[in-house]
Amino acid sequence: MARLSRSSMSVLAFPIIIIFAGLLGLVFHEQASALGPAITPLLGVVMFFMGMTIALPDLKILATKPHAVILGAIAQYIIMPLAGLGVGVALQLDPILIVGMVVLGSAPGGASSNIVAYLANGNVALSVCTTAVSTLVAPLMTPLLILWLAGSYVDVSFAAMLKQILTIVLIPVLLGVLVRIVAKRLVSRLSSVIPWLSIAALAVVIAGIMAANAQVLASALGMVFVAVVLHNAFGFALGWAAARLARLGYRERRAISVEVGMQNAGLAAALCHQNFEPMSALPSAVATIWHNVAGALLATGFGVVDSHNHRTNQKKERQKIA
Template sequence: MRQLTKISNFAGNTFAVWIIIFAILSYFIPEGFTWIAPHISLLLGIIMFGMGLTLTVDDFKAVFQSPKSVIIAAISQYTIMPLVAFGLAVLFKLPPELAAGVILVGCAPGGTASNVMTYLAKGNAALSVSATAVSTLLAPILTPFLTWLLARQWMEVSFWSMFISVVQVVLIPIVLGVLVQYFFKKQVEKSTAILPLVSVVGIVGVASAVVAVNRDNLLSNGLLIFLVVVLHNCLGLLLGFFVAKLLKLDYPSQKTISIEVGMQNSGLASTLAIGYFSPLAAIPSVIFSVWHNISGPLLATYWSRKGNEIQPPVSGVNIGK
């Protein structure tokens, strides 16, 4: 078990590397990965179940101890990224499927990797966990609604069908994970160390499948989508930080909200894109998955070296201290 834990930690720490390696492999050997595509929803469900196993009642106490920070994080998550995605789709005159895919990434909840990035950046870890949990629980309603609102001029969007899918692959697995963790706490504690490995395998599998079925489309559209994704992620990080600063949150919380806004649940976006639009629409989420696992660690490293000396904590806002 100890050896497996070491492997799991190594996989989690080198996540971006594995994404890149298998993206390249699936591009050059697509027949080795296309078989994964029909199982993408299952893989995401397993990842979300693992997230549920790590959530406890204490993770939600921060919501009530300092609701201002969590509310700012949630509102920023579901306004900045969707609107930036819409603006980029219009600005670059993206084809319908790619426009819908970019918007779908923007309408997804925060990614679980943001918690690790916040910790490394010396941000507000309690706020990060609460914000990710809240945005994920809001996803069954807000992700389909915002996608319908912003993407319908390019593609037909079924709110109710997408709502049911998000409930099935996100909400139900998370609730089951929380219940298992609550009733079998001791047993779960022994297995949580390997959850990073499970998440890495699942997300790498999703990304590899999407690349494999989109080999030709990547060749013709890859550079354009990469540019859009980089702008989307960087603008999300920047605007999230300045919104938190404008609303006078403390410096650790500013960093946290920046990371929460900029890092998306690209696995969910991939699943919904393939299920409701086309494999082509899933390309932005796969590229986003690769890129935000590069930009996130780079930003976290910069902030960790910079420290928290810039601004003193603001009383009553910095939760979990």
Template sequence: MLILLFPVWALLLSAYAYFQPNFFVDFKSYIIPLLIIIMLSMGLTLTAKDFKQVLASKRAVIVGVLLQFMVMPIAALLVSKIFGFDDELTIGMLLVGSVAGGTASNVMCYLAKGDTALSISMTSISTLIGVVLTPLLVALMVGKGVDIPVQAMLESLVKIVLLPVTVGVLLNTFFAKKVEKIQFLLPYISMFTIVFIIAIVVALSAGKLAEIGYLIVFAVMIHNSIGLILGYSVTRLLGFDERICRTIAFEVGLQNSGLAAALAIKFFTPVAALPGSIFSIWHNVSGSLLASYWSKQKS
């Protein structure tokens, strides 16, 4: 129940951060360590079997990953152009569009009667591929007028994503019984950590949020909707069964937006982190609504 109320906790703490930013701004340097905790928690839920599942469903995984890294970056750029965003917000949107699928997709997939094993496999694979693709896609699409530190971003993603996830998988492989005792805590650790990261970003960019926050919210809602709709409809047209279509819809539409916000803070500005922070809240709302609807339908 607490996990399903994620958007409520995020909104409440974000509202407090908006009106009392001074409490949170000093925690700016904690964003990366907090994100590492989330990635380690993700790794602790994975095993080698989750990666082997890729071979069993390789066609679905390939289609899903291609959609993930094509639909969302292109949609982010188009939405940014339509809304007339400046370079900061465009970079923020592109970061959201270019990161891997979020772990929220696994929860929503389970609730929607999708293929949870496939969802976990796709999240794992896209997370690893995203270490390389995220900085390259942002650099490719943002334009020559903006300097994108590709190599520095790549190095950071190795440290923030690849290493913690790998350590988590290894711990879960070799110390499975001990890890199993704490696994029930991991979703809560991840949820409250990302809620705190969102609050820090809101506090750091409260002025800009007051000025054009409603535009960013609309842009994020459209971006997320494009991912969910195309993720489902394209796979449906390709002849995949209903469970796989639902799974890929969540994998494409629900992003690791906390990572996008953290990268924006580290390499750009707090304003560039706003799309990622708002996406973190909204995709849990849209994902929960869609999962609730699908849970009542035949899979």
């Protein structure tokens, strides 16, 4: 019962905190704009906490179900960048916004996807491992995909992005993993606090991102919101389809669906801020909020399906007894 209560609280609290932080950034954008210089370091903090949540037993799935992990990572880096470009072109977005959609789609999995996979009764170990793998290969894959798909719209520096992702993502994650190995007992004691520290850091990042984009949000928010929602929905649906075609179990399908559909939007926004025009970060700014809301809705939907199936099974059992 305690576990159920914590899950219910997380479903409600996580997206609410994210939405509240985004609204604060928009309403008090002049004050929150001071958070701009802290966005990149705080993203590193979020990645560090993510590294601390990666337990070596979680990575054993690489040995037992390597095909599932590889499928999740490949599906994410094929489906989402192409979907980002396709949605942007189909909706006839401004070229710089198409670039933003490509950057969002080319980002690795977000740490919040692991929380959503847990709430959705998915295979959490698969979710964690897939996020770790997509993050580890991000310094190579993300700049390559952006160069390939967005290079015709803007100048893309592969070397600069490689350095940025190493600094923001890979090094902090590896440090977090190292701290967990060296100070296992301490990390275990803090295990209930770490997710909330990560959410707090992410909330500050989102407030800063929304404040930085407050001036351009009004001009293109409607179409960008539609684009982000469609992009996210394609990720969930095509991730599920890919896992089903691979004949994975239902919990694995849920984990892959979540992994493919949810990106590290904060990282995407930071890359846009550092490399392109401010408006390019608008899709990622919207996604920092929407992905978490959509993830909570998806988890709730899966919960409804589970409840229905449970009731159906109970009814069948009663009919057999009768």
